[in-house]
Amino acid sequence: MDNVTGIARKVQQAPWRVQRQWLGLFLLGLVVVTLMAGLHLNITTRTALAGRELQFLQDEILNARRVNADLETQLANLTSYSTMRERALAMGFHPARADEILYIVAPGYQPPAPVNLARSAPPAPVSLLLPAYRQSLLEWFSDQLTASNQTTTR
Amino acid sequence: MHNPHAWRFSVLTFLLALLGSGILFQMVRIQADPQARAWLVEHDPYDGAWVTYYPARGEIYDRNGNLLAGNRTIYEIGVDLQAVRDPESVALAASIYLGLDYNTVLTQITQPADDVLYVVLADHVPPEQADKLIELQQVLVNDPSGQSLAGLRFVPHLERSYPEGALASNVIGFTTREGQGYYGIEEKYDSLLAGVPVTLWVPSDPNRAEELPDIPPGATLILTLDRQIQAAAEQTLDSALQTYGARSGVIIVMDPQTGEILAMATTPRMDLNHYWEYEQIFIGETPFNRAISQAYEPGSVLKILTMAAALDSGTVTPDTVFLDTGTIIVGGGYIHNWDGGAWGYQDMTGCLQHSLNVCLAWTAVEMGADVFYDYMQNFGLGHTTGIDLAGENPGRLKLPGDNDWYPIDLGTNAFGQGVAVTPIQMVMAGSAIANQGRMVYPHVLYAMVQDGQQRNMSTQIVGRPISPETAHLLNQMLVESLSNETSLASVPGYTLAGKTGTAQIPTAYGYDPYQTNASFIGWGPVDDPRFLVYIWLERPTASPWASQVAAPVFRQMVEQLVVLMNIPPDDIRLQATGGE
Numbered sequence: 001m002d003n004v005t006g007i008a009r010k011v012q013q014a015p016w017r018v019q020r021q022w023l024g025l026f027l028l029g030l031v032v033v034t035l036m037a038g039l040h041l042n043i044t045t046r047t048a049l050a051g052r053e054l055q056f057l058q059d060e061i062l063n064a065r066r067v068n069a070d071l072e073t074q075l076a077n078l079t080s081y082s083t084m085r086e087r088a089l090a091m092g093f094h095p096a097r098a099d100e101i102l103y104i105v106a107p108g109y110q111p112p113a114p115v116n117l118a119r120s121a122p123p124a125p126v127s128l129l130l131p132a133y134r135q136s137l138l139e140w141f142s143d144q145l146t147a148s149n150q151t152t153t154r
Numbered sequence: 155m156h157n158p159h160a161w162r163f164s165v166l167t168f169l170l171a172l173l174g175s176g177i178l179f180q181m182v183r184i185q186a187d188p189q190a191r192a193w194l195v196e197h198d199p200y201d202g203a204w205v206t207y208y209p210a211r212g213e214i215y216d217r218n219g220n221l222l223a224g225n226r227t228i229y230e231i232g233v234d235l236q237a238v239r240d241p242e243s244v245a246l247a248a249s250i251y252l253g254l255d256y257n258t259v260l261t262q263i264t265q266p267a268d269d270v271l272y273v274v275l276a277d278h279v280p281p282e283q284a285d286k287l288i289e290l291q292q293v294l295v296n297d298p299s300g301q302s303l304a305g306l307r308f309v310p311h312l313e314r315s316y317p318e319g320a321l322a323s324n325v326i327g328f329t330t331r332e333g334q335g336y337y338g339i340e341e342k343y344d345s346l347l348a349g350v351p352v353t354l355w356v357p358s359d360p361n362r363a364e365e366l367p368d369i370p371p372g373a374t375l376i377l378t379l380d381r382q383i384q385a386a387a388e389q390t391l392d393s394a395l396q397t398y399g400a401r402s403g404v405i406i407v408m409d410p411q412t413g414e415i416l417a418m419a420t421t422p423r424m425d426l427n428h429y430w431e432y433e434q435i436f437i438g439e440t441p442f443n444r445a446i447s448q449a450y451e452p453g454s455v456l457k458i459l460t461m462a463a464a465l466d467s468g469t470v471t472p473d474t475v476f477l478d479t480g481t482i483i484v485g486g487g488y489i490h491n492w493d494g495g496a497w498g499y500q501d502m503t504g505c506l507q508h509s510l511n512v513c514l515a516w517t518a519v520e521m522g523a524d525v526f527y528d529y530m531q532n533f534g535l536g537h538t539t540g541i542d543l544a545g546e547n548p549g550r551l552k553l554p555g556d557n558d559w560y561p562i563d564l565g566t567n568a569f570g571q572g573v574a575v576t577p578i579q580m581v582m583a584g585s586a587i588a589n590q591g592r593m594v595y596p597h598v599l600y601a602m603v604q605d606g607q608q609r610n611m612s613t614q615i616v617g618r619p620i621s622p623e624t625a626h627l628l629n630q631m632l633v634e635s636l637s638n639e640t641s642l643a644s645v646p647g648y649t650l651a652g653k654t655g656t657a658q659i660p661t662a663y664g665y666d667p668y669q670t671n672a673s674f675i676g677w678g679p680v681d682d683p684r685f686l687v688y689i690w691l692e693r694p695t696a697s698p699w700a701s702q703v704a705a706p707v708f709r710q711m712v713e714q715l716v717v718l719m720n721i722p723p724d725d726i727r728l729q730a731t732g733g734e
């Protein structure tokens with residue numbers, strides 16, 4: 001028994017090695033914490049920038065809509081009935097009378113239909129935010145797994 | 155190997171641990187402190203704000219896509235008090251460019267009320283005025299003299315604008331700066347045009363920024379009006395009022411097969427961009443749109459409804475002969491012809507052609523009150539038509555059993571006296587005769603566009619007061635009547651049906667012996683009616699007779715309509731359609 005204790009004492013690490021190990025562990029922890037803090041800071045900053053950009057773009061959209069409405073009205077002012085009539089009269093035209101019109105029978109002629117302001121196809125709902133700004137990490141993993149499963153089953 | 159300086163490390167470690175613990179303790183203490191909650195509450199207003207997003211008001215177009223009501227940019231000009239560097243220059247600029255009082259503005263800026271950070275100087279400032287201030291602000295950004303307009307804020311937003319000014323103003327109505335629609339389409343479809351405002355919490359913290367939901371603008375409306383026909387109707391009406399010295403007037407043009415109102419011109423009209431002049435233009439009880447809001451005794455134009463009822467009920471046929479002695483007694487009262495004369499033997503076409511009161515009163519008596527008033531109600535008299543414009547008047551059709559109905563009313567109502575109708579009621583009733591017995595719902599809305607989808611209004615038949623055979627017979631009689639009696643309404647090359655109406659005006663002391671209301675209702679081409687035109691001139695002074703003042707206006711209107719609507723003369727049209 002005394003021999004065993006003696007051997008253990010002989011293989012026990014030197015104190016300076018133990019200190020170095022503790023220091024190494026501490027530094028490792030510090031590096032991990034620093035990395036996480038840096039990552040967090042990076043993501044927070046990018047999120048903040050994206051948020052500002054989003055607010056800016058939303059303002060831009062509202063502004064563009066307002067400007068569009070304004071331009072449409074300006075165009076209508078420039079082509080109003082009274083303006084167009086004055087321009088036509090100034091160019092030497094006059095309203096046509098019934099006896100000045102020559103009618104020609106055109107087979108298949110279809111009179112113009114009233115205006116249609118409908119869009120040709122309804123716009124698909126588009127989200128302004130990328131998934132990265134809306135998903136948690138778990139949701140992202142879940143999506144990736146689903147996507148990879150779909151790819152492999154094809 | 156004992157390090158004699160190890161105690162130094164121990165002391166340093168202890169101090170660092172103490173410092174760390176202190177920081178941790180302080181963090182916990184601050185969070186747990188009661189003052190922390192107060193600070194949080196105090197900070198709340200700066201977290202963000204509840205913002206209400208008002209969708210742009212829907213636009214209004216005519217049937218060909220011409221904008222009748224849109225939106226334009228105007229500015230709210232205010233002062234951010236914390237950013238002001240030179241209050242005197244701001245006050246001076248506001249007084250020069252916005253017409254505000256210098257001292258008032260200066261006081262607002264230098265002595266604001268408690269907690270006020272922003273002061274609105276002016277709103278609804280036109281862009282051309284605001285642009286000058288914006289330009290000046292930029293010029294003074296680095297002005298060496300120290301003058302500055304820093305702090306002036308320009309907030310653009312939309313305001314209703316009417317590119318056509320007064321054109322179709324009585325139909326469109328107007329929207330105030332507060333966004334409330336009044337009269338016409340603007341009032342009738344106010345909630346649709348206004349859209350649904352959305353109130354959202356908008357955080358100041360960009361980390362909490364969220365996607366704004368799409369705020370759709372108000373519905374866009376397409377009207378049945380045709381800008382060119384509307385302009386032609388208004389010009390024709392204005393010209394007629396001047397030529398014939400009438401006090402006011404109405405011209406309605408409707409497609410009798412669909413009920414689409416192509417034009418509705420009345421007087422007075424106003425530039426909708428200056429809606430605040432309303433009270434100066436519509437003095438007293440002047441209606442905004444006489445065509446739907448002012449009931450009057452129409453006179454002989456109503457004879458077409460009486461004759462339609464008499465023919466349809468089998469009381470008479472076109473060949474029925476009536477001996478006109480110039481007088482008939484109905485309910486104990488005497489009824490005379492418009493000229494006081496006796497016209498002898500007349501068939502029913504002759505009765506219409508010469509507009510004989512005695513003959514039409516006789517047909518009503520022969521029908522009986524029950525049958526006559528049933529038909530009049532089926533034609534829509536005494537009820538609103540339901541036209542999609544605000545402020546419609548139902549008129550008045552007295553019925554047997556009413557306190558103010560007397561037996562003589564049966565005779566007088568037959569030729570349009572003692573009954574009050576609006577022009578739009580006569581137009582709807584007339585559509586039944588023009589359109590093979592089918593009476594159509596008159597409407598101004600052609601389509602609504604929302605979410606990119608256009609929904610068109612369909613034609614609505616509101617009744618069949620007479621049979622197609624009766625309508626056909628009456629059309630023939632009215633064509634003959636128009637071509638012979640009221641030649642001033644005829645348009646060469648086109649087969650038109652129509653009837654004049656000259657009505658005395660009731661007063662508190664009986665009928666005015668001098669002044670009249672002159673009306674005309676007509677449509678064409680009779681075999682395929684594309685337009686129905688109603689004319690009403692109030693108190694014309696050039697002549698009291700509708701055949702002299704209203705009939706020519708009808709002709710002028712139709713002469714323009716056939717051009718604007720591309721309706722060739724009958725011979726060419728029938729050739730093109732193979733004589734169908």
